[in-house]
Amino acid sequence: MSQAPVTVVGIGADGWPGLAPAAQQALRRAEVIIGGPRQLDLLPAGCTAERVAWPSPLRPAVPGLIARYQGWRTAVLASGDPMFFGIGRTLAELLGADRLRVLPHPSSVSYACARLGWPLEDTEVISLVGRPLDALAAALHPGRRLLLLSAGAATPAEAAALLAERGFGPSRLTVLAQLGGEREQRTEGTAEDWPHPPGDPLNVIAVDCRRADGAPRLSLTPGLPDELFEHDGQLTKRHIRAATLAALAPAPGELLWDVGGGSGSIGIEWMRAHRSCRAISIERDPVRAERIAHNARALGVPALRVVTGAAPAALEQLPTPDVVFIGGGLTATGALDACWQALPPGGRLVANTVTLESEALLTDSYRRHGGELTRLAVAHATPVGGFTGWRQAMPVTQWSVTKTS
Known part of the structure; x- marks a missing residue:
């Protein structure tokens, strides 16, 4: 592949007039310009380069397409800032940053914050382009301001429905379309009674988060309430879970x-x-595996990968972990050893158990590998006749260790 530089030019809804002189010059000098059809249509006739639309799927086609035009003065068009959820990242990863000359345009997020008067550094940005809508749920906290990069005309109504379903119906939504262009539009409403039909597909959704009365409060620290998880009893309870996440770090x-x-x-x-x-959950029971996926979507982490199968066989071919937690199946032959062998030096392992048989395995591993062996016990106040007493939950033995070699 030629090592000639590739110029990446950001362009907005304002098209050619909104480009800086350096960007206009680069496009005039280019012999081939690659981009999306909408972006290519924004160029004037004075850009005489051959125009090539990206194929689909895009990422696998990038190296071959760039190689096809080796030796040509090549420019690539991107929406707004190419390095912000744009093609610039893909090109840098596949071609190398030293091959690129990037000429950014203000991003839709910069335009949106300017229109709304929101400080950019205090605004969380979530892309819904090619990503599950459920990921939005993890960012919902009262008083937070979100900017959602929309996947199309239907996204505002879909986002409004999810907000209402997750207890954030009173949230204020502002849809900003064609930002920076002559046809810029602004549409407003609340999530619980979003009244607007699908509009322009080129939009950004601003969300001023407001929680409905009685909706659950989801903390950023570990130890979410147990009732937020659907389960059949196989659940690491709240206080033990918080201590376990602290050990997993x-x-x-x-x-x-x-x-x-x-x-x-x-x-x-x-x-x-x-x-x-990132996380991979390994569960041998298919019903529980499906329940894990459901819980992950409900709590805003739909990217959790679920593998149905029993350790150690189900661990084969999985990517190398940084950390392993074993919450079940410790007595399965070879499971603990397989987890230990999978860890690279510096990797961490945490295992919990409530049975004497599994505790014996952890004690033996503690003697061989070191680490920390801890007994965790939790008691809850419960009625005892007309009084109140402590009801002790089953104690949990926890082994945590860092692999040194």
């Missing part, structure tokens, strides 16, 4: 194996810790 970008997923509570709370945290 999620960090951005890390991958967790949740072995013996049960209701999926550990993997779900792991992914809620940061938007880039």
Whole structure:
């Protein structure tokens, strides 16, 4: 593949007149311009380059398409800022950043914050382009301001319906379409009675989050209320779950194996810790596996991957984890050893159990590998006749360890 630079030009709804002189010059000098049909149609006749529309699917086609025009002065059109949820990221990953000359245009998010008077640094941006709408649920907190990058004309009504379903019906929605262009539009309403039909597909949705009376409050810290998870009893209870997540210590970008997923509570709370945290829940029971996926969607982490099968066989071919949690199946032959072997140096393992048989396995592993062995006990106040006493839950033995080599 030629090492000639590729110029990536951001363009907005204002088209050619909105481009800076350097961007206009780059497009005039280009011999081939690649972009979406809508973007290519914004160019004037004075741009005499061959115009090539991106094929679908786009990402696999990028290297071959760039190679086809090796030696040509090549420009790529992008919506707004190419490095903000745009084609610039894909090109940098596939071609290398040193191959690119990026000329950004104000993004739709910058325009939206300017129109609304919202500080950009205090506004959370969520892309719904090619992503599940359920991911929006994890960002819903009273008083927060969100900007949703819309997938099309139907997205505002779909987002309004999800907000109402998740207890945020009073939230104020503002749909900003064709930002920066001559046909810029603004539509407003509340999620619970969104009255507007589908409009322009090129839109951004601003959400001023307001929780309805009685709707559950979802904390950012681990230990969500147990009743938020559908389960059949296979659930790491709230206080033990909070202590377990503290031992797991999620960090951005890390991958967790949740072995013996049960209701999926550990993997779900792991992914809620940061938007880039990833998790795979391994559960042998198909009904529970489906329930895990349902809980993940309901709590805003639909990207949780669910593998139906029993360890250790189900662990084969999975990507290398940064952290492993074992909440069930410890006594299955080879399961604990397989999890340990899968971890790279520096990886972490946490295992919980309530049975003496599994506790013996953890004690043996503690002797061989070190780490920390902890007994966790929780008691709840309950009525005792006309008085109140403590009811002790089954104690949990927890082994946590970092693999050194």
